[in-house]
Amino acid sequence: MITLQNVRSNPNFQMMIDRACDYLIARGYTEHGRRHVDYVAKTTAAILAQLGFDARTVELGSIAGHLHDIGNMHNRKYHGVTGANLVFAELQAMGMDLAEICEITTAIANHEEEIGHAVTPITAALIIADKSDAHRTRVHRVVPDKQPSLNIHNRVNLAITGSKVSVDAHAKTITLDIQFDQTSCQIMDYFEIYLNRMDMCKEAAALLGCRFRLVINGLELLGRLGQAYRANSKTAEA
Numbered sequence: 001m002i003t004l005q006n007v008r009s010n011p012n013f014q015m016m017i018d019r020a021c022d023y024l025i026a027r028g029y030t031e032h033g034r035r036h037v038d039y040v041a042k043t044t045a046a047i048l049a050q051l052g053f054d055a056r057t058v059e060l061g062s063i064a065g066h067l068h069d070i071g072n073m074h075n076r077k078y079h080g081v082t083g084a085n086l087v088f089a090e091l092q093a094m095g096m097d098l099a100e101i102c103e104i105t106t107a108i109a110n111h112e113e114e115i116g117h118a119v120t121p122i123t124a125a126l127i128i129a130d131k132s133d134a135h136r137t138r139v140h141r142v143v144p145d146k147q148p149s150l151n152i153h154n155r156v157n158l159a160i161t162g163s164k165v166s167v168d169a170h171a172k173t174i175t176l177d178i179q180f181d182q183t184s185c186q187i188m189d190y191f192e193i194y195l196n197r198m199d200m201c202k203e204a205a206a207l208l209g210c211r212f213r214l215v216i217n218g219l220e221l222l223g224r225l226g227q228a229y230r231a232n233s234k235t236a237e238a
Contacts, residue, residue: 002096004041004062012090013067020072020079027076030138030157032069041065043129043165044122047174050167051208053121060100061122064107065129071108080116084109113200124204128212131197132165132176134190152189159185167210174205175213187216198222 007013014034021033044065048058071083084105091101107123110116111130118124136158162179180187191198198214202222205212214222 001056001059002063002091002094002100003059004066006094007063007066010090010094013070016070016073016086017067020069023074024072024076028151029076030153032072036133036138037066037069039133040068040126040129043132044125047125047128047165047167047208048121051121051169051210057122060103061107061125064104064122064126067104068108068111068126068130078112078114080109080112113196116200118200118204118207121208124207127204128165128174128176128201131194131201132163134178134194135160135163152193155185156190156193159190172210173213174201174208174210175215176201177215178217180216182217187221190216 017034017037021031024030024032041062042065045058045062048061053061067087068083069079070086071079071081073086074082087108088101088105091104092098103120103122106120107126110119110123111126116123116127118127134157139154139157159181160178161181162177164177166175166177167173168175178190180190198212201214202212212222213220
């Protein structure tokens with residue numbers, strides 16, 4: 001059976017991960033390279049394992065996490081679907097079982113909020129793992145010793161000093177716990193770019209039989225601030 005280690009040893013996959021990261025750097029996005037995919041692979045596997053899924057499902061989840069962003073090497077738009085097609089062909093060439101390839105590529109094709117949905121346990125765990133990776137280390141300094149541009153994505157990520165996903169299988173909760181520096185950025189800015197992603201995490205957690213909790217600086221804020229942001233957005237549109 002194909003394992004995460006086999007995938008990580010595949011030079012074609014590693015080149016595609018690097019090319020995808022290069023493309024996003026050129027577009028001014030936050031880091032999507034090997035650190036990000038390693039984090040997503042590890043977190044996807046941990047969510048599945050802590051909820052009692054079998055070892056092979058956990059392994060397939062880690063593979064999906066490692067490969068989920070490859071489609072960015074071509075374009076950011078619909079990169080989940082593009083990546084799923086690239087991964088399908090390469091895993092088939094490696095001799096992976098077709099049913100397992102389908103599990104992995106379905107998750108990859110559905111991890112983005114534009115068109116994705118949590119339709120399988122692996123997809124759900126991948127969504128939560130991917131959307132939870134917000135942190136100041138993801139902000140690129142393209143020129144050494146120069147400050148990055150302070151667009152809203154960089155401001156929000158620079159303000160996040162810590163983030164952690166935890167699963168309580170008994171209480172049936174999945175919690176994203178964030179430490180946020182409010183001296184440099186407002187929490188409402190976080191919701192401006194992450195609210196739809198957090199809604200997707202709620203859907204994903206529900207498929208896994210859990211409730212999704214967003215905790216920022218010790219306070220559970222998803223419901224209250226999410227509603228406030230939606231209300232402010234509607235007022236601004238009016």
